[in-house]
Amino acid sequence: MLLHRNIMSILSDRINNLSESATLKMTKLGRELAAKGVNVISLSVGEPDFNTPEHVKEAAKKALDDNFTRYSPVPGYPDLRQAIVNKLKQENNLDYDISQIVVSTGAKQSLSNVILTLINPGDEVIIPTPYWVSYSEMVTLAEGKSVFIDASIESDFKITPEQLEAAITPKSKLFMFSSPNNPTGTVYSKDELAALAKVFEKHPNIFILSDEIYEHINFVDQHESIAQFESIKDRVIIVNGFSKAFAMTGWRLGYIAASKEIAAANDKLQGQTTSGTCSIAQRAGIVAYEQGLDTVNEMKKAFARRRQLVYDLLKDIPGVKTNLPEGAFYFFPEVSSFFGKKDADGNVIKGSGDLALYLLNVGHVATVGGDSFGNDNYIRLSYAASDESLVEALRRIKEALGKLS
Ligand code: PMP
Ligand code: GLU
Numbered sequence: 001m002l003l004h005r006n007i008m009s010i011l012s013d014r015i016n017n018l019s020e021s022a023t024l025k026m027t028k029l030g031r032e033l034a035a036k037g038v039n040v041i042s043l044s045v046g047e048p049d050f051n052t053p054e055h056v057k058e059a060a061k062k063a064l065d066d067n068f069t070r071y072s073p074v075p076g077y078p079d080l081r082q083a084i085v086n087k088l089k090q091e092n093n094l095d096y097d098i099s100q101i102v103v104s105t106g107a108k109q110s111l112s113n114v115i116l117t118l119i120n121p122g123d124e125v126i127i128p129t130p131y132w133v134s135y136s137e138m139v140t141l142a143e144g145k146s147v148f149i150d151a152s153i154e155s156d157f158k159i160t161p162e163q164l165e166a167a168i169t170p171k172s173k174l175f176m177f178s179s180p181n182n183p184t185g186t187v188y189s190k191d192e193l194a195a196l197a198k199v200f201e202k203h204p205n206i207f208i209l210s211d212e213i214y215e216h217i218n219f220v221d222q223h224e225s226i227a228q229f230e231s232i233k234d235r236v237i238i239v240n241g242f243s244k245a246f247a248m249t250g251w252r253l254g255y256i257a258a259s260k261e262i263a264a265a266n267d268k269l270q271g272q273t274t275s276g277t278c279s280i281a282q283r284a285g286i287v288a289y290e291q292g293l294d295t296v297n298e299m300k301k302a303f304a305r306r307r308q309l310v311y312d313l314l315k316d317i318p319g320v321k322t323n324l325p326e327g328a329f330y331f332f333p334e335v336s337s338f339f340g341k342k343d344a345d346g347n348v349i350k351g352s353g354d355l356a357l358y359l360l361n362v363g364h365v366a367t368v369g370g371d372s373f374g375n376d377n378y379i380r381l382s383y384a385a386s387d388e389s390l391v392e393a394l395r396r397i398k399e400a401l402g403k404l405s
Contacts, residue, residue, distance in 0.1 A: 017140055022133050022372030026356060030366030041393040043381045044366035046182060046330060048247040050302075053295040056246055056288045063283035072276035075267045076103025076255065080282045083289040084255055088238075092225050096257050102266040103285075105277040107213045107241035107254035110266075112138050114209055114237050114256060115174070117265040119144035123173040128159045129374030130332060132182045132211070136374070147172070148374055153323055153334050157184040161195045168203055175200070178211035180218055183373045183380040184332040185325020190224045197229040207262075208236045213254075216245040216296045218327040219304055227257070234259045242281075244328075245296045246288045251281040303329050306383045306390055313394035314381075317401060329384045332370065336377040341404035349404060351376045363400030365393045 008016055026044040034040040075081065081098040088094045104110045111134070119125060121143035127135050128149045136146040149167050151157045164175070179188040188196075200206055208226060215223040227236040241254030256266055276282070307325065314322045314333055321334035341349050343362065349355050352369035356379055359365050370378030383390055 014141060019137055019372075021137070022353075022368050026360070026366050026368045029357075029360060033360065033364070038364055040360070040364045040366060041385065041389050041396070042366045043383070043385060043390075043393055044368050046328075046382045047249040047384060048244060048299055048329075049384045049386065050247040050295075050299050052247050052251070052284075053288070053291075055291050056248065056284045059287035060280050060284040063280045066283075068279045068283050070279065072279045072282055074271045074276050075101065075263070076276060077279075077282050077286075080286050081255075083286045084257070087289045088257055092223065092228070094225065094227055094238075094257070099260050100263045101255055101257055102263050102270065103253070103255045103277060103282060104241075104266075104270065105254070105274055106243060106252040107211065107239050108134060109252075109270075109274065109277075110239045110241070110254045110256045111135070111176075111209070111211065112141075113266045113269050114239065114258075114262070115139060115142045115144065115176075117262065117269055118174055118207055120173075122171065124169060124171040126164070126167050126172055126175045126206075127374070128177050130157060130181070130183050130370065130378065131176075131374050132178060133368075133372045135176055144173070145171075150375070151186075152375070153321060153332075153378075156323060157181065157186040157332070158188065158192065159196075161199045164196055164199045168199075168206065172203070172206050174207045174209055176209035176211065178213065179224075180214035180325075180327025182214065182328055183330045183368075183370070183378075184323075185328045185330050187218055187220055187326040188224065188226075189221070190228075193224055193226045194229060197226060197232050200232045200235070204235075206235065208232065209239060210236055211239045213239065213241055213244050214328040215240065216293065217300055217303055217329060219300075219307065220326045237262055242285050242288055245293075247295075247299065248281075248284075248288070251284065252277060253281045253285050303383070306385075306387060309387060310381065310383045310390055310394065313391070313398075317394075317398045319401065329382055331381045331383065332373070332378045333381070334377050335370075335379050335401075338401060338404055343404060352379050355379060358404075359397055359400055362403070363396040365396050365400075367397075 030040045030042045081101040119142040123144045125139045139146045237258040242248040319337040356369040368380045
């Protein structure tokens with residue numbers, strides 16, 4: 001019987017060394033508390049609170065009726081890959097052909113595929129902090145080593161070319177980042193990306209994984225991709241998907257755009273693991289891309305309004321320091337002034353994980369501790385929630401934080 005043995009001794013080192021996803025864990029805890037009848041406001045998981053656009057849903061229904069119900073080609077249907085190529089040209093002015101596109105079961109799988117296809121044990125992966133929770137854990141799974149570059153609120157969570165240069169060693173194999181960023185909302189400008197690209201020009205063995213899943217939720221400018229710099233383009237792997245732009249988180253549809261060779265390697269890996277992603281989701285994805293960005297732009301308007309709302313409310317909480325994020329739908333406020341304080345039962349808040357649990361259990365607001373994003377001084381709030389929920393959540397957070405002594 002498994003239960004009679006120490007489960008850790010049974011499981012692989014690979015899984016024993018892996019942390020649970022903090023975003024998903026906090027969301028699960030929030031759901032569990034809500035199931036007990038507590039009115040919990042969830043600002044933990046990052047997903048649009050909108051429904052998938054009608055025309056996309058209709059396309060999925062039609063796909064079923066048209067019997068798109070069998071295995072698809074491993075890298076995706078050719079016409080979906082062509083729609084992605086067209087999107088990259090029209091929206092980003094980037095040239096790819098369909099042999100460079102591999103469709104996957106979400107951007108998350110694409111990230112994992114890329115890391116597994118490039119990283120040998122001991123290879124270094126350079127990751128600016130704060131980073132999205134799963135980056136470093138995916139590197140651990142591939143037996144690579146994460147090398148972090150710290151960026152804080154003072155630099156608007158951006159790294160400099162000098163910091164990048166200093167992090168590079170002969171073992172550096174991959175640099176991975178997201179812009180707009182999860183969890184900070186930071187957006188790199190074209191000039192800032194050009195300065196990073198100049199550093200990569202000097203280091204031809206380093207690949208660049210550019211996670212652009214939030215490209216359409218950008219409040220400052222048009223989206224800029226680091227793949228636009230021809231001198232490094234063949235080493236850039238763009239990861240993108242449909243989850244955020246089309247409120248399609250549950251459909252599981254993402255992709256990479258990369259050199260032919262890297263795309264072929266991802267295709268091979270996927271062929272031995274998951275095969276082509278859901279046929280129905282893929283047919284719907286074609287329609288999402290072909291019918292343009294009207295629905296995304298509507299969502300963006302709501303996010304812009306809520307960003308201002310949350311910014312004003314956060315600034316009003318003593319001890320909380322925040323910047324105004326330029327993209328995505330997160331705030332990543334500095335909360336270290338609460339560390340060392342005690343709750344009503346005398347428990348000390350030792351770090352951001354404790355603070356997130358305190359806010360959940362006492363304030364009934366689910367957030368995520370910054371420790372899981374590589375910086376313990378912060379917590380992450382998703383503002384993909386209704387205006388009323390946000391006002392109430394921020395009221396509760398302020399009240400709960402005010403009770404710490
Ligand atoms: N990258 C970032 C930065 C994310 O926040 C997420 C979460 N949605 C993903 C990738 C994964 O997206 P998907 O739902 O397409 O797997
Ligand atoms: N990307 C979202 C987040 O950061 C979804 C949850 C996840 O996949 O981790 O909350």
